[in-house]
Amino acid sequence: MSNIVNVEERIKNFDEFHLTASYEQQSCDASRCMECGVPFCQAGMMISGMASGCPLHNLVPETNELVSMGNYEQAYLRLSKTHSFPEFTSRVCPALCEAACTQGNCTGEPVPTKENEAAIIDYAFEQKLVTEEAPKLRTGKRVAIIGSGPSGLAAAQLLNRRGHMVTVYERSDRPGGLLRYGIPNMKLDKRMIDRRVQLMEEAGVIFKCNVNVGVDITAKEIMAENDRVILCCGASNPRDIAAPGRDAKGIYFAVDFLSEVSKKLMDQDYDSDKILKAKDFSFGSLKGKHVIVIGGGDTGNDCVGTSVRLGAAKVTQLEMMPAAPAQRADNNPWPEWPKVLKTDYGQEEAAFCYGADPRVFQTTVTEYLKDKKGNLKGIKTTKLESKLDKKTGRMNMVPVEGTEEELKADLVLIAAGFLGSEAYVTDQFGVAKNARTNIETKADGYETSVNNVFAAGDVRRGQSLVVWAIAEGREVARAVDESMMGYSNLGC
Known part of the structure; x- marks a missing residue:
């Protein structure tokens, strides 16, 4: 029997539910294997410390059940509580949540969560359910985000919703970072990025493209103009394959x-x-x-x-x-x-x-x-x-x-991967780096060795997945908000 009433009730009371100690059990009541009674999907069980699962803490069983019932609008409302950009991950994420699906263990075929996620967000855009409204009140705080990849976009989205003035600096001619320039269009149509950026601009986020921080504008100037700075520059140093003849043309x-x-x-x-x-x-x-x-x-x-x-x-x-x-x-x-x-x-x-x-x-x-x-x-x-x-x-x-x-x-x-952050940015801001040239942050969060300068995404954790970058963007937004306001009501 479906527990759709309980699902909807939990959506309405998300903040309370998100903090409950019984999160592990509640998140997996939706669908159970008829053979063994084990929850079909354990992707929501991040508290239990599983190796596989969604870094965004998406409650996949609930959205899957809502999709199975044809309730795409409610599924979108559920998904948007924890996810900034489902249209990106449903195209490029390797689906950690599918690997965590117990039905995959029982039958060999997990629930198609990526396809469900794509169907949910595509429906939401078609029905004009996806909006980004300008905040009614502004806090007077200013935040600069360096880099407009998935972590930078996620941080900008939440901080703007909170009422801070957010400016995103991007050295390329268009926002998106490696989402735009590292992934082919047949895999992720770049008009999906344009659509999302337009919504964010209409809500008050300022994007400054063709501005290379550390070259066109100094870190000192950025820090003087803003209360906080977030480095979301990615790990864009490509790893070389050195061998005799490397100087050949081609x-x-x-x-x-x-x-x-x-x-x-x-x-x-x-x-x-x-x-x-x-x-x-x-x-x-x-x-x-x-x-x-x-x-x-x-x-x-x-x-x-x-x-x-x-x-x-x-x-x-x-x-x-x-x-x-x-x-x-x-x-x-x-x-x-x-x-x-x-x-x-x-x-x-x-x-x-x-x-x-x-x-x-x-x-x-x-x-x-x-x-x-x-x-x-x-x-x-x-x-x-x-x-x-x-x-x-x-x-x-x-x-x-x-x-x-x-x-x-x-x-x-x-295509041998990336080595870490680029020195001309990290040196300008004077932030500490580890042996892999990733930016080091304090043990209790996302702040770097320089006060009021934060880091998130690949520049902090090294080359990783889009879903991890979005998750870190959301978490650094909360950290920055709390550092400026003394508390944060961003439910990340």
Whole structure:
């Protein structure tokens, strides 16, 4: 029997419910397995310390049940209590909540929470349920946010709702950070970002684009004009793959490649036909070219998919680690994150176009080959194997002798992740960093070593997921609000 009445009652009394000690039990009453009586979804059980679950503390069982009953409006009201931008995560999040679903353990197929989330927010926008009203009263406090990625947008949204004057500084020509310039449009339509930014602007948030803090304006000026500053600059230092011949023409970082394609598409008013015919990219036309993508993960997959769509003759993706098993191993039980082989849209499209999965596992580049003019013409690779380092006690991937091979390459895209914050920003503000160059914050929150300067998102925790960035943006907003007002009524 449904407990929809209880769900609606809990929504009405959210603040009280959010603080109750019995949160774990209440959040999972909605749907239980008929076989064992275990809750279908444990993504809301963050208090219980599960490894898998939603960083935003979304009460997934409740929204799932509301969707199953066709009550999308109530589902949106429930979801919007804890989530700033479902339209982003429902497209790009790897769905930690699905990994935490007990139905996935019982039947092998979890509840499709990402699809439900997308349906909820799409319905809400279509029915004009999504609004962002200017606060009736202003506090007189001013907050500057450096960076307009998911953490910066989330912090700006809540602090503006609270009544503070919020200015967001973005060095690119449009807001969104890596949401806009690090994720292809076929994965996240950038008009979704524009739609959300417009609502925030109408509510009073000020966006200053093409302003590079630390270059166009100093940290000292920013701090003098504002009561608090939040650094949401991301971890935008790309990790390089150094090898002989690295200076060859035709080697690009993945984020630069994806950013240029995204910008070109937006400048062409999303006319994909013009993009396919364009030749004025810095990397030239991809038609007939052999592309090598170094690195796995979402960014590597995005480079594969983008290269396929731009007409590459062949795309090969090199991954250092071995291929994961097709199914969970015995030592990887639920509720651990499923360490199984993930074949994403980019690999699927490459396999369709070229007849085989583009990935080559346990392989790395040892040399970039160039012609007499310095242009890239190929790479040398070697196979890798896992071996124990007796000094450190860690397993390392090391080259296997006699496995060298040459591959043709007209373009190499390095998708090896990011190293951390960029020094020109952190040095200007004088904030402390750790060994990984992430900004350090005080043990009790998000404030940095510099008074009144806070940090959130990838710049603080290192390269991570969009859902974590949004969660940190919401939490830093609460911390900043409390530091200025002495208390906070932001329910994060």
